[in-house]
Amino acid sequence: MPSQQGPTEGTVAEIGEFGLIDSVTRHRSQPEHTLLGPGDDAALVAAPDGKVVASTDMLVQNVHFRLDWSSPAQVGRKAVAVNLADVAAMGAMPTAVLVGLACPGATRTEQITELADGMWEEAERAGVGLVGGDVVAADQIVISVTALGDLRGVTAVRRSGARPGEVVAINGRLGWSAAGLAVLGRGFRSPVSVVNAHRYPEPPYAAGPEAAAAGATAMIDISDGLLADLGHVATASGVGIDVDSNALPVDQKLIEVASALGAEPLRWVLTGGEDHALAATFPSAREVPPGWRRIGVVAAAADRGVGVTVDGKPYEPEQGWQHWRG
Template structure:
């Protein structure tokens, strides 16, 4: 959907609520599982499994993203990715998205076009679609997305099934987004690889269903930081988790960026959020599925330690802290 230059110069207040909805939905191809898409009071999606996995995230300008650091299309992709990674963390596959957008009346239609363009790109990459939502006026641009998923006959993998003796493993990148945030915070725009990782995460979507099929006992997406999110697994399962640094991959590029900024790259890997990696526990006798690598073990007791000792400093992001 390519708006012309005259449309690009308009604001959302000029095109109105329904004109804006038409812009971001018309001409988009829905996946086969969307039985009734945008345009009615509600959408209708097929649910072959008979169960629906659902999750919601809210992203607020200047809290979760900045348009001087990220292009609107990148923000759109990120907004979808943080939701779809939660679907993958349950062992499910995405089916559809409901998008709520609140924005100031003087927001340009070009900005909204690009936001939704990024959302559609990320959704269609995993076979999902934007099936409905709402747009309203507000003083700060806010994106609220509800993602839906299908378990394909598998049981959901929750945070509560880890057992002492299980292997702790991760899939996806760790620390890259935190490194990119540190670079941007210092006023730089490179290295492109780490800055790009902060702007648009690359969740290992397929690794979630693979883990479920491979016997994962618990799983979580790494949105707030590895130690913080493993802490949720430990608490829900009533176990301890020991992360072993000799098993952690600290990429050379992160070491280089850390050296340049006077920062500890290992800290980014342990506590950095927004890479939307997946962390899971597996029975010790099970072979790890493709894309998964061991980083520690589940123990009796409680809490998360690093090499057997409590980690000093914040373990990840917390709102209102």
């Protein structure tokens, strides 16, 4: 009897598709670049640059998140953040997200409204509108997020522009999500700063457009791990990249956690994904903007081959996460 309950109680099957959409969209405000938000056949978003950056990601329950490890709100934040980071990695200012949500009919409505709260929270942090979506029935929670962005006159920064002699720099955290995953995997829930880093990333959205404006020649969002993602840049650019391990940020907190777990903190920093820091190449150290940290150099393929080395040597063969692989 949905009519005897509050609008966010019961299951999604009880509240129904339109009730659910209403409960996650009403009383929300939109930024000025949302020209038309949810409720029509499609949304309308400002694209003053005359072109739009667009990226889509899917997150699957028990693959990308676990609701015994993360709250629904944290999952919502993560779902939006990972996708906005892709837009920032092109040098664009994120403008909007659209969300698809599949879930079983027996899902508690509160879980979905909390998930949506997290999405709205991250959207607001990034200054973007949550402009549209779809909710459907499925056996498992699956979230798709599509993010849009505006380049504001700068050229999109691709993976393919790195040139020998350039410097490699990062902005954002590395290894924190992997450390948090290791903690959760051992059954612990603290330290909270590390565990929360796994629950939701905090990508440096503004750093993407700043790097583009400063003349970044290549840029990527670090989702699979530093070495794996620099490997994508190296391949696309046809260059070698050498990382200076002494230049990498290995926070004292990671060292403490690694010590407690008998793990190697540098491995988390080099291969741990999901922190969604940004890595970029710049023509010289002079161009590296404030907030970015130099961690390596670009070398000619003729000198080092195409690929990534650490302190001049190969690190290890399996450098990142792939779906359906271990």
